[in-house]
Amino acid sequence: MVGAGLSGAVIGRKLAEAGHSIVVCDERNHIAGNCYTERDSDTGVMVHVYGPHIFHTDDEEVWSYVNSFQTFLPFVNRVKTTSGGRVYLLPVNLHTINQFFGKTLRPDEARDFITSIAESSIEDPKTFEEQALKFVGRDLYEAFFKGYTVKQWGCSPTELPASILKRLPVRFNYDDNYFFHRFQGMPENGYTEMVERILKHDRIEVRLSHRFTRSDTHDFDHVFYSGPLDGYYDFELGRLGYRTLDFERFNYDGDYQGCAVMNYGDLGVPYTRITEHKHFSPWEKHEKSICYREFSRACEEGDIPYYPIRMADEKALLERYVERASAEQQVTFVGRLGTYRYLDMDVTIREALDTANAYLGSLAGQAKLGAFFVTP
Known part of the structure; x- marks a missing residue:
């Protein structure tokens, strides 16, 4: 071995x-x-x-x-993130959305709101950035994903494949458990x-x-x-x-x-x-x-x-x-x-x-x- x-x-x-x-x-x-x-x-x-x-x-x-x-x-x-001089919960969840945008949205309202600010014109995202913009819109992308990704991978998110961001990086509830696993x-x-x-x-x-x-x-x-x-x-x-x-x-x-x-x-x-x-x-x-x-x-x-x-x-x-x-x-x-x-x-x-x-x-x-x- x-x-x-x-x-x-x-x-x-x-x-x-x-x-x-x-x-x-x-x-x-x-x-x-x-x-x-x-x-x-x-x-x-x-x-x-x-x-x-x-x-x-x-x-x-x-x-x-x-x-x-x-x-x-x-x-x-239970991960936290500091962005723009404020502390938020990760993964981005209902608390993060309400805190970031100064709102008191319920789950369905938050889902509709994120859909409204997401860049729906991107039909087939090829890059990490396009995937994030399609899912969460520019404000959340730039606050929570862009800078961290540049530092982690040493390149622009426009150079990374969309597959790195495999699933919707938002939860429309107050669950801040970083992982989904049973154990x-x-x-x-x-x-x-x-x-x-x-x-x-x-x-x-x-x-x-x-x-x-x-x-x-x-x-x-x-x-x-x-x-x-x-x-x-x-x-x-x-x-x-x-x-x-x-x-x-x-x-x-x-x-x-x-x-x-x-x-x-x-x-x-x-x-x-x-x-x-x-x-x-x-x-x-x-x-x-x-x-x-x-x-x-x-x-x-x-x-x-x-x-x-x-x-x-x-x-x-x-x-x-x-x-x-x-x-x-x-x-x-x-x-x-x-x-x-x-x-x-x-x-x-x-x-x-x-x-x-x-x-x-x-x-x-x-x-x-x-x-x-x-x-x-």
């Missing part, structure tokens, strides 16, 4: 329980990948070192799986302890600060690779595009913002959001606080890749890497980096469980597991 994050840990555990001897290696000096958490010795706050990870899913099997390794306690993500929570003692328990098996050996190279593949019956797909081939065809994140960490004596996540939609504010980590564990009480200002930029060599860009140029290059990878006989590419897709944690775990089952099935004479269980 190349990578000691969720993909490597879950696949490794499943195969170890089936009797296989597993080596899990990672370049970093810790397990759990980007969902790594650690408790700050000064404040006692559980810190999401690579930015916050909030678990949410409708997959009951995945929810049971994570709870078998760590107790998940209730956490509902939502946070691990009581952090994600690191959860992954540590997944990896705790007599047949699993963990090697940290260990760099895997392509030549090492032949030392194993099979390799599950959750590192960057282009990195496996030493970027020989070029580098796939990613956005990375920089975090400006600061301490505060007290409660800095009163919520876990505060977005900043104005272009004049260089960061996209501030996260206050003690609020991700609402069952704990801490006098002091740790916050992150979050900045998004283009990923360069040596940076941690976070979000795949998947624009036209990247998709063309991805196709070439997928074609090359498809010839591999004993390597399966998994996870966010291995398949160059944005994956939430629950989807990552679901695909890891399914991939492990597919591999065990292939050993039992069923369909052969190829380079991808899910093709990018």
Whole structure:
């Protein structure tokens, strides 16, 4: 298992329980990948070192799986945003609409009002901006979507596909739960302890600060690779595009913002959001606080890749890497980096469980597991 994050840990555990001897290696000096958490010795706050990870899913099997390794306690993500010097609720809902426009609209009235200000002349939106204007109109778009999107993706919303804004970004009720999923929570003692328990098996050996190279593949019956797909081939065809994140960490004596996540939609504010980590564990009480200002930029060599860009140029290059990878006989590419897709944690775990089952099935004479269980 190349990578000691969720993909490597879950696949490794499943195969170890089936009797296989597993080596899990990672370049970093810790397990759990980007969902790594650690408790700050000064404040006692559980810190999401690579930015916050909030678990949410409708997959009951995945929810049971994570709870078998760590107790998940209730956490509902209620995001706020600062725009034009005022604080609003996200996602845009009935309270946001009434506050922003100074109205007291009921749901049906708000729906009619938004329809009246939306740009109905856009019949087939091609870009992110056109999609937003068609759905919510220019005022809400510029207040809550435009600036944040420019900072997050480093380009104009006119250059991004409409598919990024997949659904109507407005709720005509007062629901400010950021996610729709049935199961939502946070691990009581952090994600690191959860992954540590997944990896705790007599047949699993963990090697940290260990760099895997392509030549090492032949030392194993099979390799599950959750590192960057282009990195496996030493970027020989070029580098796939990613956005990375920089975090400006600061301490505060007290409660800095009163919520876990505060977005900043104005272009004049260089960061996209501030996260206050003690609020991700609402069952704990801490006098002091740790916050992150979050900045998004283009990923360069040596940076941690976070979000795949998947624009036209990247998709063309991805196709070439997928074609090359498809010839591999004993390597399966998994996870966010291995398949160059944005994956939430629950989807990552679901695909890891399914991939492990597919591999065990292939050993039992069923369909052969190829380079991808899910093709990018």
